[in-house]
Amino acid sequence: MPIKFMDYVIEVKNLNYKTYIEDISFNIKRGDYIAIIGPNGGGKSTLIRLVLGLIVPTSGKVKLFGKDRVNFKNNSKIGYVPQGVTKNDSSFPITVYEVIKLGFAYKSSLFSSTSIEDRAYMEFIIDKVGLTDLKNRLISQLSGGQRQRVMIARALISKPDILILDEPNTGVDTNSQKIFYDFLKELNQKDNITILFITHDLEVIVGDVTKVLCINRSLLSYEDKNEVLQCSTMSELYGIDAHVMHHNH
Amino acid sequence: MEILQYDFMIRAFIAGVFIAILASSLGMFVVVRRYSMLSDALAHISLLGVAFGFLFSISTTWSAMVTAVTISWLIEYLRRNYNIYSDSLLAIFLTGSLSLAIIVISLSHSFNVSLFNYLFGSIVAVSANDIYVISSFGILSVLLITNFYQKLLFVSFDEDVAFTTGINTSFLNYLLVSLVAITIGLSIKIVGALLIGALMVIPVISAMQYGKSFLKTAILAVIFSISSVVLGLIISFYVSIPSGATIVVMALLIFISSLFKNKIFR
Numbered sequence: 001m002p003i004k005f006m007d008y009v010i011e012v013k014n015l016n017y018k019t020y021i022e023d024i025s026f027n028i029k030r031g032d033y034i035a036i037i038g039p040n041g042g043g044k045s046t047l048i049r050l051v052l053g054l055i056v057p058t059s060g061k062v063k064l065f066g067k068d069r070v071n072f073k074n075n076s077k078i079g080y081v082p083q084g085v086t087k088n089d090s091s092f093p094i095t096v097y098e099v100i101k102l103g104f105a106y107k108s109s110l111f112s113s114t115s116i117e118d119r120a121y122m123e124f125i126i127d128k129v130g131l132t133d134l135k136n137r138l139i140s141q142l143s144g145g146q147r148q149r150v151m152i153a154r155a156l157i158s159k160p161d162i163l164i165l166d167e168p169n170t171g172v173d174t175n176s177q178k179i180f181y182d183f184l185k186e187l188n189q190k191d192n193i194t195i196l197f198i199t200h201d202l203e204v205i206v207g208d209v210t211k212v213l214c215i216n217r218s219l220l221s222y223e224d225k226n227e228v229l230q231c232s233t234m235s236e237l238y239g240i241d242a243h244v245m246h247h248n249h
Numbered sequence: 250m251e252i253l254q255y256d257f258m259i260r261a262f263i264a265g266v267f268i269a270i271l272a273s274s275l276g277m278f279v280v281v282r283r284y285s286m287l288s289d290a291l292a293h294i295s296l297l298g299v300a301f302g303f304l305f306s307i308s309t310t311w312s313a314m315v316t317a318v319t320i321s322w323l324i325e326y327l328r329r330n331y332n333i334y335s336d337s338l339l340a341i342f343l344t345g346s347l348s349l350a351i352i353v354i355s356l357s358h359s360f361n362v363s364l365f366n367y368l369f370g371s372i373v374a375v376s377a378n379d380i381y382v383i384s385s386f387g388i389l390s391v392l393l394i395t396n397f398y399q400k401l402l403f404v405s406f407d408e409d410v411a412f413t414t415g416i417n418t419s420f421l422n423y424l425l426v427s428l429v430a431i432t433i434g435l436s437i438k439i440v441g442a443l444l445i446g447a448l449m450v451i452p453v454i455s456a457m458q459y460g461k462s463f464l465k466t467a468i469l470a471v472i473f474s475i476s477s478v479v480l481g482l483i484i485s486f487y488v489s490i491p492s493g494a495t496i497v498v499m500a501l502l503i504f505i506s507s508l509f510k511n512k513i514f515r
Binding site for chain 1: 281392395396397398399400402403406407409410411412413414415416457460461462463464466
């Protein structure tokens, strides 16, 4: 069955940005769970910033839900967790609850306080990410894994259809990483949230994701994870002789 | 109370409380963004406005405000569009505007005691007209801060993520520097150009020692700021010393006691 136009939540066509991104094109369908991999300096974060509209492409187009990025106004459909969330400013006096509430900031004003429904949904999300006991703590008092959950809760508050994460597991211990990936999988499979995230962790690619986007300035491949995890693709991506070994653990 | 029998003291208290509320609440956003130098730079820039006021014989409060707001927009524009470090940019404008202010004041032959008042503040300098201007802009600024509180907090915490949620971060940045510039323009007579930066920063840093939420820290900063201003004005009245310096010394004493509290009860 052919894919309808509106089934694509993200469309990228002939995207260029200075010398960092060269002629990249790909489409992402609703419900996809996609990892972006590539070497440091390969343009992964730049690609995400272009999709989010944080920087303007030199040429090419980005469409979100069928609309040009520049005309797309329904920003609450996209949740973003940036790089380095585990290393926030330790002096910033802000609590977990205050950070998560920022997810409603786009609609706050003097004449519209947070509604009862919004507050109830906030409590639901705080409970879902396991932060109920920590909600009145200062963010600076949390571990890396806990801060990561705070940022995801803030991103989920606006009920996004797409969640974009830039190296979310940097500075997080192995156990917290596993819990985190299980949570992402649940969001993708149960809540049907499209997930796009940058990672260097090939183990998670083997486990959960549906597709892998390999970039090193240009798009090297955008395929099923099993195709990507070939020695030749890894060698081209990282510029070294790679030997991919599969095991059952 | 003897102090309240003087109209100029009542005016100083009214103006001082408005300035204390504005300086500390805006200071919260400035300090957490590591942009504390902004207030000092704009204070020196507002001196240039005062110099224009002398030169053209117009209200120095208005000329200080207009100059500070205009140049704050220029600083924000340069910060966003040119690859210049923020602190270097502020240093350029701080020294540049002070130099220009000295030249303009020399040309207007007003290099006398009145400039001293603008540098260090004077409780007798606040006129009835100033009170109208300070209270009008003060109320407007408080309403704007309250209206945009969540958005300003988001932009201060993580500007990129705030932008991706559809918040107009550019507008908020211009709004913040404009409000800081207006507050400094309003404060220059009572606190002084050399000291207003301290009133924006010290009560906030003192409140941050108590490790509460952002909102509670902001409320505490406002309380510390009002206390510093009221105590500073009373002491400066009875001891006949410059009001601005006394207010800042009060703020420093609160800061020192906050540090001790932090050390003892942590």
